[in-house]
Amino acid sequence: MSTHTEHQAQQGREPLDVNTPGLTRFDIVREGARRDDIEIVHYEPQVVPGTKAERRLVRLVAWLFLLSGLVGTAFLVIYIWWPWEYAPGRGSDKWYNPLLGVTLGLSLLGIGFGILTWGKKLLPKEVSIQDRHEGQVPEDERSITGQTMLYMADEMGVKRRPLLGISLLAGLVPVGAVAAAPLVGGLISNPHKNNQMFTTGFAPAEGGQKIRLVREDGRPVRPADISSGGQLTVFPGIENGISNRHADSPTLLIHLRDEDAKESRQANERVGHGDYMWGNYAAFSKICTHAGCPASLFEQQTNRLLCPCHQSQFLITDNARPVFGPASRRLPQLPIEVDSEGFFVAKSDYTETVGPDFWERP
Amino acid sequence: MKRRKFDLAAAPGKAAAGLDDRFRAATPLRHVLNKVFPDHWSFLLGEIALFSFIVLLLTGTFLTFFFEPSMTEVVYNGSYAPLRGTPMSAAYASSLNLSFEVRGGLIMRQMHHWAALLFMAAIVVHMLRIFFTGAFRKPRETNWIIGSLLFWIGFLAGFTGYSLPDDGLSGTGLRIASAIMLSIPVIGSWLTSSIFGGEFPGTIIISRFFIAHVLLIPALLLALISVHVGLVFTQKHTQWPGPGRTNGNVVGERMFPRYAIKQGGFFMIVFGVIALMGGLFQINPIWLFGPYEAWVVSAASQPDWYVMFLDGSTRLMPAWQITIPLGDGYVIPPLFWPTVVLPGILVGLSTLYPFLEARHLKDYRTHNLLQRPRDVPARTAAGAMALAFYLVLTLSGANDVIADKFQISLNAMTWAGRVGLLILPPLAYYVTYRLCLGLQQHDREVLAHGVETGIIRRMPDGRFVEVHQPLSAQDHDGHGALEYTGWVVPKKMNRLGALGPAIRGFFYPIEKPAEAPVSPGHPPVEPRPEREEITSGSESHR
Numbered sequence: 001m002s003t004h005t006e007h008q009a010q011q012g013r014e015p016l017d018v019n020t021p022g023l024t025r026f027d028i029v030r031e032g033a034r035r036d037d038i039e040i041v042h043y044e045p046q047v048v049p050g051t052k053a054e055r056r057l058v059r060l061v062a063w064l065f066l067l068s069g070l071v072g073t074a075f076l077v078i079y080i081w082w083p084w085e086y087a088p089g090r091g092s093d094k095w096y097n098p099l100l101g102v103t104l105g106l107s108l109l110g111i112g113f114g115i116l117t118w119g120k121k122l123l124p125k126e127v128s129i130q131d132r133h134e135g136q137v138p139e140d141e142r143s144i145t146g147q148t149m150l151y152m153a154d155e156m157g158v159k160r161r162p163l164l165g166i167s168l169l170a171g172l173v174p175v176g177a178v179a180a181a182p183l184v185g186g187l188i189s190n191p192h193k194n195n196q197m198f199t200t201g202f203a204p205a206e207g208g209q210k211i212r213l214v215r216e217d218g219r220p221v222r223p224a225d226i227s228s229g230g231q232l233t234v235f236p237g238i239e240n241g242i243s244n245r246h247a248d249s250p251t252l253l254i255h256l257r258d259e260d261a262k263e264s265r266q267a268n269e270r271v272g273h274g275d276y277m278w279g280n281y282a283a284f285s286k287i288c289t290h291a292g293c294p295a296s297l298f299e300q301q302t303n304r305l306l307c308p309c310h311q312s313q314f315l316i317t318d319n320a321r322p323v324f325g326p327a328s329r330r331l332p333q334l335p336i337e338v339d340s341e342g343f344f345v346a347k348s349d350y351t352e353t354v355g356p357d358f359w360e361r362p
Numbered sequence: 363m364k365r366r367k368f369d370l371a372a373a374p375g376k377a378a379a380g381l382d383d384r385f386r387a388a389t390p391l392r393h394v395l396n397k398v399f400p401d402h403w404s405f406l407l408g409e410i411a412l413f414s415f416i417v418l419l420l421t422g423t424f425l426t427f428f429f430e431p432s433m434t435e436v437v438y439n440g441s442y443a444p445l446r447g448t449p450m451s452a453a454y455a456s457s458l459n460l461s462f463e464v465r466g467g468l469i470m471r472q473m474h475h476w477a478a479l480l481f482m483a484a485i486v487v488h489m490l491r492i493f494f495t496g497a498f499r500k501p502r503e504t505n506w507i508i509g510s511l512l513f514w515i516g517f518l519a520g521f522t523g524y525s526l527p528d529d530g531l532s533g534t535g536l537r538i539a540s541a542i543m544l545s546i547p548v549i550g551s552w553l554t555s556s557i558f559g560g561e562f563p564g565t566i567i568i569s570r571f572f573i574a575h576v577l578l579i580p581a582l583l584l585a586l587i588s589v590h591v592g593l594v595f596t597q598k599h600t601q602w603p604g605p606g607r608t609n610g611n612v613v614g615e616r617m618f619p620r621y622a623i624k625q626g627g628f629f630m631i632v633f634g635v636i637a638l639m640g641g642l643f644q645i646n647p648i649w650l651f652g653p654y655e656a657w658v659v660s661a662a663s664q665p666d667w668y669v670m671f672l673d674g675s676t677r678l679m680p681a682w683q684i685t686i687p688l689g690d691g692y693v694i695p696p697l698f699w700p701t702v703v704l705p706g707i708l709v710g711l712s713t714l715y716p717f718l719e720a721r722h723l724k725d726y727r728t729h730n731l732l733q734r735p736r737d738v739p740a741r742t743a744a745g746a747m748a749l750a751f752y753l754v755l756t757l758s759g760a761n762d763v764i765a766d767k768f769q770i771s772l773n774a775m776t777w778a779g780r781v782g783l784l785i786l787p788p789l790a791y792y793v794t795y796r797l798c799l800g801l802q803q804h805d806r807e808v809l810a811h812g813v814e815t816g817i818i819r820r821m822p823d824g825r826f827v828e829v830h831q832p833l834s835a836q837d838h839d840g841h842g843a844l845e846y847t848g849w850v851v852p853k854k855m856n857r858l859g860a861l862g863p864a865i866r867g868f869f870y871p872i873e874k875p876a877e878a879p880v881s882p883g884h885p886p887v888e889p890r891p892e893r894e895e896i897t898s899g900s901e902s903h904r
Contacts, residue, residue: 036396038616041606079466086441086462100469101641105634112630119623126620130398130612132598134728191555233657243435243449244563247537250657286657291541291676291697292562293534294659308661309538310677311762311772324773326676328683328696356541357683357695358551 033128042127057121061114068110075103197358200285201236201249202334203349212237213253213283213336213344220343223281226255229300233286234344248354250286250294251334252305253344254316260303263317268333271319273351276335278344283334284320285354288312290327292356305331329357399621400601400614404491406628411484411512413632414477415587421474422576428464430456431526431572433565442649450528450653453568457527457648473640478520480636482668485513493715493745495732497600499725503716505593508586510712514705515583520666522575524646528568531646533654534663537562538676545698563654602732603848609730662763670759671752675700678758678779736805737848739798743791750790754782805851809833809844815855831855 016023016031026043033040047054084096158165191197202211212220213234226232231254235242241249256264261280268276276282284305288295293309298316304323305314312327314320320331332352339345353361382388432452438445440455441462460467489509492498498506521539525532540562543554559566598612607613615621639645652658665673676697684694719741720726735742757764758779765772812830820826833852834842852858 032392033396033616036393038396038398040616084465088443097468097472098641100466101472101638104469105636105638105641108630108634108637112627112634114627115623115630116627119620119627123620123623126615127613128398128616129606130396130598132610132612132730134610134730187556188552189555189560191551191561193560196561197551235657244654244656247562247656290695291538293537293663294657296657296659297661308659308663308762309534310673311776312681322681325776326679326681326696326700328681356544356697357693358544358554359547359549359692359694360551360690361693362690 037131037133038128039130040126040128043124044126045124046121054122057117061118061122064110064114064117068107068114071103071110072107075100075107078103198353200350200354201238201241201246202251202346204346205238210339210345210347211241212339213251213346214241216242218242221253222342223255223279223338223344226253226281228255228257228280230255231298233296234283236346248285248287251283252286252296252298253281253283253336254298256280256282256303256317260317264319267318273319273333273335275347276333278336278338281336281344282316283336283344283346284314284316284331285334285350286331287355288327289322289329289331289355289357290325295331395616395618397595397617398612398614399617400599400607400612401621402602404495405599407484407488407491409625409628410632411481411488412587412591413629414481414484414636415583416629417477417633417636418474418481419580421470421477422580424470425460425467425474426576428456428460428467429453429526429572431569433528433563433568445649445652448653451568453526453528454648454653457529461649469637469640472643472645473636475524475645476639476643477636478523479645479666479668480632480639482513482516482520482666485509485516486668489513490745490749494735494742495600496729496738496741497732498716499729500716500720501597501728502593502600505590505597506716507713508590508593510709512583512586512590514709515579515586517668519575519579519583520668522571522579524666525571526568526575527646527648528654529648530651530654530658530660531648531663532651533563533656534659535665535669536567536654537656541697542701545695546702547692547694547698563656598730600730600732607731609728612730662766664760664763667756671755672701672705672759674755674758674761674779675704677761677776678755678783680780731848734848734850736798736801739795739802742798743795746794747787747791750787751783754779754786758783804853805846808851808853809846810841812842813853813855813858831858833858 013034015035016027018028018031030040047057078096078099082096082099083091083093085093087093153159204210214220214237215232215234218237220237221232221234231252234251234253236246236249238246240246258280261277261282264282265274265277268274268282286294286296288307288309290307290310290312293307295305295307295312295314297306297308298304299306303316305316305320306312307314307325307327310326312325313323314327314331315323319333322328322330332350332354334350335347336344337347430452434452435449436452436455438448438450438455438458440446440459442458445458457471460471462468492506492509521535525536525539540554540558543557544550546553555561557567557570558564559570599614601607601612601614604613651660664670679696679700682696682699686692686694735745758776761775761779762772764770765775812832815829815831817829818826819829832842834844836842
């Protein structure tokens with residue numbers, strides 16, 4: 001391309017005196033570009049001034065800007081006067097947010113497309129070529145900088161006075177640790193405080209008082225409250241037992257049908273949990289042993305409990321053994337009985353660790 | 363008294379001179395004004411991420427004025443009737459108030475969320491563009507690393523952000539995050555307990571996530587984005603090969619005014635689209651999820667889309683638990699592999715890729731020209747393989763929804779994902795590799811024999827041949843002399859101007875026909891010689 005060879009020829013060119021009379025502004029612009037190693041090889045207006053095409057484009061851009069202003073005003077009007085406070089049902093307040101979005105969006109799009117049309121269609125098109133100066137770093141520049149840095153190292157004299165370097169290092173390492181210490185020391189928290197990882201809210205209170213199984217609203221549960229094949233989420237009947245302070249305590253109390261209960265009891269006996277069930281009732285931790293989601297979708301027909309987070313499935317009639325999905329450990333079973341008043345209580349705390357697995361789980 | 367004359371017309375010039383006396387800005391400013399940028403639509407993908415980030419900063423600042431990062435229990439008493447009287451954390455209550463009580467708060471919240479999704483999507487698509495065109499090669503490895511770090515930090519920003527409202531869905535996500543940290547061997551329980559300030563959920567995690575989300579992570583993002591853009595600026599943008607374009611120059615247009623104006627318009631459009639989405643498309647309706655309670659979850663609990671691949675890997679992981687029979691026994695839970703080890707490998711592989719490729723090809727030269735994906739089949743195929751891997755994981759993150767909507771067994775979906783994860787990536791590699799070779803072959807064919815014209819000629823001996831339009835003068839074998847230059851080879855006759863350029867205007871032309879089709883940024887093509895009649899391709903066709 002002829003223009004390109006011209007560009008190569010610019011390399012050894014004399015700079016133009018920009019005060020030369022008779023130079024157009026574009027000449028100066030081109031000279032500036034040349035001083036930045038840019039050659040404007042092609043420059044042409046996209047629209048001829050004064051033509052119909054130009055007027056049409058100008059009108060379009062102006063319309064877009066005006067539309068933008070109009071919709072922007074609409075946004076303000078809606079923002080101020082439209083009924084916005086939430087009311088139940090299908091009120092006009094439900095239109096508040098969509099109307100804000102549409103007006104804000106359209107006003108921004110109006111400006112955007114206006115500016116874009118202005119720049120893309122009305123401004124002259126150009127092709128410029130700029131030199132990258134690739135691989136043109138002079139060797140001696142690197143050498144000079146390198147030598148300067150080495151000289152600085154010599155000035156410091158660490159090589160001749162090694163004690164300085166060693167003592168600086170020995171002094172600074174603890175100082176660096178000082179910066180980290182409050183952060184680490186402040187944040188660190190013993191996970192085994194009060195044996196918290198291995199206990200739940202069902203641990204018998206001091207004095208051996210057994211903990212009741214209560215519902216979401218705090219009422220204790222009687223066997224008759226759950227029909228055969230049904231299930232209920234229960235919590236420890238202690239202070240804050242239902243709140244997130246005892247996030248590892250939610251338990252699923254299941255009333256199994258006769259056949260399934262028989263199977264479950266046999267399975268229980270196989271693992272030495274012979275007395276964990278009460279009648280046809282069994283209680284399992286609801287906290288998935290995989291990632292801690294509540295395993296809460298109970299399929300009555302198959303006696304499987306599904307965790308909706310990662311689809312681990314536990315077979316309730318086989319000690320809640322994981323039968324599908326990523327969980328590797330069965331759901332712990334809560335040993336239950338009915339107290340003298342006829343309410344369910346936990347015989348003891350869970351005998352296995354509740355919740356997701358971790359390194360030091362025995 | 364004579365008033366001193368104030369020359370209004372000279373004022374800007376004088377002010378400018380005064381500024382330059384002090385700051386010596388004229389020359390550097392001219393460098394910036396004159397800087398040449400190459401233009402191609404695919405170079406704008408990263409901009410979408412940048413512009414979304416600006417929207418995130420703007421809307422996010424607004425949200426902080428109303429959000430209360432506290433887990434103190436309060437009883438909701440706002441205008442959303444179904445939740446009135448429910449005990450919940452102050453964080454959730456203030457998020458509800460942001461949606462119902464603050465005028466225009468909901469659109470800000472929804473714009474913030476949509477902008478975050480767009481930010482991550484733009485990062486991913488931008489990264490694919492960089493990868494498939496080889497723009498990460500020397501000297502741009504650093505920017506590639508910063509870019510992939512930006513994805514992971516954006517991931518963290520997104521996760522800490524959507525955890526803040528403390529609603530039923532995000533609390534479940536937080537629970538899973540705690541389980542992931544817990545699964546790390548040796549330090550897991552200490553790490554989790556230190557971050558949550560005790561046993562999950564504790565009472566401090568929302569405040570800690572808040573400061574991470576509004577200060578630490580944005581500061582890091584801002585710093586890295588500045589370095590990222592700064593490096594693009596100083597190293598100069600890559601460009602596609604084409605007429606006049608070499609490894610040593612940049613062909614395009616100067617930054618001001620046209621290029622900058624187009625960027626400004628593009629920003630407004632991105633901003634406008636986010637506003638439309640924030641107004642029209644509901645996202646994360648936290649009032650439907652209720653406050654977080656450890657025992658409540660619903661089916662189809664999905665994270666934001668960029669987290670779904672990890673959710674998918676977790677779902678597909680078989681229940682392989684490693685037990686170490688020492689002392690009381692130690693455990694490495696199956697959760698550890700897909701959520702800690704896999705992302706670790708992905709970070710390592712993606713950041714190291716430029717160096718691995720350079721080492722493999724023994725190519726340590728500087729590259730400023732992009733490559734068409736078909737010209738580097740191994741890289742393109744590897745990218746397709748990674749993409750297939752990612753897509754299988756992402757779809758598996760939604761496998762319960764797919765199973766439900768399409769009436770497929772959930773277990774079948776999980777098994778399909780497990781098998782697909784092993785089979786589809788290599789298949790994608792093979793298919794992509796063959797496609798690349800096929801495309802290359804076709805380019806060479808067109809360069810050698812010419813463009814298919816669609817004209818079938820019957821020869822005197824009864825044969826039928828298709829007439830080809832050669833692209834250059836041909837030697838006696840009927841082969842063209844054109845070299846492949848790494849850029850688009852015209853493959854249709856109207857690319858050569860055969861059909862004549864389209865003329866705008868429905869009833870009468872409103873513009874004169876364009877000279878010849880040139881892509882923007884190309885130097886204009888020489889005037890076209892008189893069109894010759896298409897000669898018979900019988901000699902050129904073998």
